[in-house]
Amino acid sequence: MKTITYSxxxxxxxxxxTTGCQTKDVTPDSLxxxxxxxxxxxxxxxxxxxxxxxxxxxxxxxxxxxxxxTIAGATGTGFSGYSWYTNRNTGxxxxxxxxxxxxxxxxxxxxxxxxxxxxxxxxLRYYYYPGEDAKGKDVSFRFSxxxxxxKEVSYQSPTYRISRMDMxxxxxxxxGAKAYVSIADMAVxxxxxxxxxxxxSKIDFVYIYRATLGTGNYAFGHAIVAPSNVDYLKDVTLPTxxxxxxxxxxxxVDVKDAQLRGTTGFDVYIDDLDLQQTTFPNAADYAxxxxxxxxxxxxxxxxxYAAYVYVNSVNNxxxxxxxxxxxxxLN
Numbered sequence: 216m217k218t219i220t221y222s223x224x225x226x227x228x229x230x231x232x233t234t235g236c237q238t239k240d241v242t243p244d245s246l247x248x249x250x251x252x253x254x255x256x257x258x259x260x261x262x263x264x265x266x267x268x269x270x271x272x273x274x275x276x277x278x279x280x281x282x283x284x285t286i287a288g289a290t291g292t293g294f295s296g297y298s299w300y301t302n303r304n305t306g307x308x309x310x311x312x313x314x315x316x317x318x319x320x321x322x323x324x325x326x327x328x329x330x331x332x333x334x335x336x337x338x339l340r341y342y343y344y345p346g347e348d349a350k351g352k353d354v355s356f357r358f359s360x361x362x363x364x365x366k367e368v369s370y371q372s373p374t375y376r377i378s379r380m381d382m383x384x385x386x387x388x389x390x391g392a393k394a395y396v397s398i399a400d401m402a403v404x405x406x407x408x409x410x411x412x413x414x415x416s417k418i419d420f421v422y423i424y425r426a427t428l429g430t431g432n433y434a435f436g437h438a439i440v441a442p443s444n445v446d447y448l449k450d451v452t453l454p455t456x457x458x459x460x461x462x463x464x465x466x467x468v469d470v471k472d473a474q475l476r477g478t479t480g481f482d483v484y485i486d487d488l489d490l491q492q493t494t495f496p497n498a499a500d501y502a503x504x505x506x507x508x509x510x511x512x513x514x515x516x517x518x519x520y521a522a523y524v525y526v527n528s529v530n531n532x533x534x535x536x537x538x539x540x541x542x543x544x545l546n
Contacts, residue, residue, distance in 0.1 A: 245274035246366040248434045248476040251357055256474045256484040257378045259541070262290065262348060264343040264375065268358050271336035272329075275364035277328045280314070282341050284322045286354045287332040288375075293319035294326040298337050313337045378487050383540050384477055385527065389535035392424045395454065396420050396439070396541055398513065398520045409454040419515050421448060424534035437529045437536045438503035439511065440466060447501055450501035462517035463495040466502035471494075475525035475539035476508070490521040490543035505529060505536065526530055 251267040256265050270277050280294060294317045297310040314326040314337075328337060343406060358371035383401040395404045397417040409415055410531070420439040428435035428447070440447045443461035447481055472485045493512050504509045510525040522542035531534045 224505055228423065242366070244269070245364060245366045245367070246272045246360070246362050248358065248368045248370050250370045250372060252372070252375075254480050257380065257486045258345055258375055259380055259382045259474065260289075260345050260347055260356075261382050262344075262474060264345070266341040266343070266356070266358075266372075267338050268341055268360075268370070269336070269338040270360040272364070272366070273335075274366070275334070275362045276330070277361055278361045278362045279325060279327055280339055280358070281323065281325045282359075283324075283357045285341060285352055285356075286352060287322045287346065288319070288349075289344040291342060291344045293317055294325065295340040295342065298339060302345045302496075314339055316332040324399070343378045343379070351379045352377055378503050378542050380485075380487055380490065380541050381541075382474065384475065386538050386540065387540060388536045390422060390424040392508055394422045396538075398420065398515050398540070399543065403484045406452070406454045409457070415454055416458055417457040418442060418454070418457060419460065419513065420464065421451065421453070422536060423447065423451065424536070426531070436505050436531075437505040437526075438501060439505075439524065440507060441500035441516075443516075444500045447503075453494045460502045462516055463494075463498035463514040464500060464502045465495055465498040465512040466505075466509070467511060470510055470523070471508060471524065472510070472511075472525050472539075472541065475510075475523075475541060476527065477539070485523045485541050487543060490541070492525065492546075493521055517544060519544065 229504050253267055254263040265373055268280060294314060296312050296314045296317050296523055298313040299308045299310055302309050303498060314328050316327040318325055326339065350419045353374045355374045356372040358370060359367060365471045381401060386403050388403055393403050393405055395409050395418045398419045399417050404414060409418060420441050425435045427433060440485045441460060441462035441464060442457050443459045471481055471483045473481055486542050495514050507526055512521055513524055514523045520542050522540055523541045527537040
C-alpha cells in the first residue's frame with residue numbers, strides 16, 4: 216500500500232471541501248486533523264495496527280500530539296518521530312524527523328512536534344501493538360493535537376476488534392532435525408528436544424522431505440504428516456512415546472495470508488471466523504507437494520485448536536521449509 220503524505224495545500228484543500236457550503240463570512244478553523252488506518256488485516260497479538268495521524272494549521276505552529284487507547288498496548292506502542300514524504304524526483308518515500316519526546320505511559324502516547332520547515336502540516340505514524348489482555352476485546356483511540364495559538368483538535372477513531380488468534384511467523388523446519396511441530400506451543404522441536412522435555416503428547420505433525428516416494432517413485436516433495444500415518448513415517452525414527460494422534464490436515468493451494476507472508480503482494484487474510492467455521496470433511500492425516508505461498512488448515516486431534524499453516528519458502532537442497540501459523544483455541 217502506498218504511503219499517504221500530507222502537505223499544507225492538501226490539508227487546506229480538505230478544509231475547502233468541508234466548508235464550501237458555508238457562507239463567506241465563516242472562517243475555517245485554523246487547526247484541523249485527519250486519521251487514516253493503514254493496516255488492513257486482522258488485529259492480532261504480535262502484530263501492529265498502524266495509523267497515520269495528520270495535523271495542519273494556518274495559525275501559529277504545531278506543538279503536540281496525543282493518542283489515548285481504551286486498552287493499553289504492548290511494548291512498541293506509540294508515535295514514531297518521523298513523517299514520510301514522497302520524493303517527487305524519485306517517487307521514493309523518505310523519512311523526515313518531525314517529532315521528539317515520543318512517550319507512552321499506560322493508555323496514553325504523546326509526542327512533541329519539533330521546529331522544522333514542515334511543521335505547518337505533518338503526518339505522524341502511530342503504532343498500536345495489542346497485548347494478550349486485549350484478545351477478543353474492542354479497542355478505540357482518541358487522537359488530539361495542539362498548536363502554539365492555543366487551539367486543540369481531536370479525532371475519535373472507530374472501534375476495532377482484537378483477534379482471538381495467535382500468530383507465529385518464520386518457523387524453520389528441517390527434515391530429520393527441527394521437524395516436530397506443536398500447534399499448542401506454536402513451536403518446532405528436534406527429536407531430542409521432544410524426548411528431553413516430555414513433549415511427545417504435544418506433537419501434531421512431522422515435517423519430511425522426499426523427492427519421490429513409493430514403488431512408483433511418484434513426486435512427493437515437502438510434506439507434513441500426522442503421527443498416525445505410519446506409511447509416510449516408516450523410515451523416520453520417531454521420538455519415544457510419540458502418540459499416534461490423527462491431526463486433520465486439509466491442504467489448500469488457493470488460500471493465502473498477507474500477515475503470515477510478511478511482505479506485500481496481496482491483501483488477503485485468515486481471520487477468526489475462517490478458523491471457527493472451517494470444516495474438515497475430506498481431511499487426511501498428511502499433505503505433500505508443498506510450494507511457497509501454499510498452506511493447509513489443521514485441526515488438532517483433541518479438537519482444541521484450528522490453525523492455518525502457511526508455507527513461506529521451501530528448499531529442496533537443504534530439505535527444509537519455513538512456515539508461519541495462525542491458530543485459534545476452540546475450547
